Amino acid sequence: MDFTYPLTGIVTIVSLLIYVWMAMQIGKARGQHSVPAPSTDGPEDFLRVLRVHGNTMEGLILFIPALWLFALTIGDIWAALVGVAYPIGRLIYARGYYAAADKRSTGFLIGFVSTIILLLGSLGALIMATTGLYL
Numbered sequence: 001m002d003f004t005y006p007l008t009g010i011v012t013i014v015s016l017l018i019y020v021w022m023a024m025q026i027g028k029a030r031g032q033h034s035v036p037a038p039s040t041d042g043p044e045d046f047l048r049v050l051r052v053h054g055n056t057m058e059g060l061i062l063f064i065p066a067l068w069l070f071a072l073t074i075g076d077i078w079a080a081l082v083g084v085a086y087p088i089g090r091l092i093y094a095r096g097y098y099a100a101a102d103k104r105s106t107g108f109l110i111g112f113v114s115t116i117i118l119l120l121g122s123l124g125a126l127i128m129a130t131t132g133l134y135l
Helices: 006-033 044-073 076-083 085-099 105-134
Strands: none
Touching: 006 044, 006 076, 006 085, 044 076, 044 085, 044 105, 076 085, 076 105, 085 105
């Protein structure tokens, strides 16, 4: 078997496993705070756990395509090196947000910067490739 993008694949899987862990935290918080499904309202401690999961889903929609476009245009190693900051940032974000809403910004910033670098890097590489193809 030839795996051209193993590191990017690992970063993707780690990111998705963290997302699954966050989903499990919602179930745990439902039990702790007596919030029956399908309710999405409850005490602030429950709402923070719910928001971590929802905000991470919103971030994954940008992060995963950006990660793979970067891997395809720049390379597997560079994509993984930049991309690994996203799941690390999301863990920091979750720990902070679980404690208090105002403690989420550091983790958010780490993941956001990683995603922006991936997006802009792949856009730059695609523009350079397009210039070479069509000019």
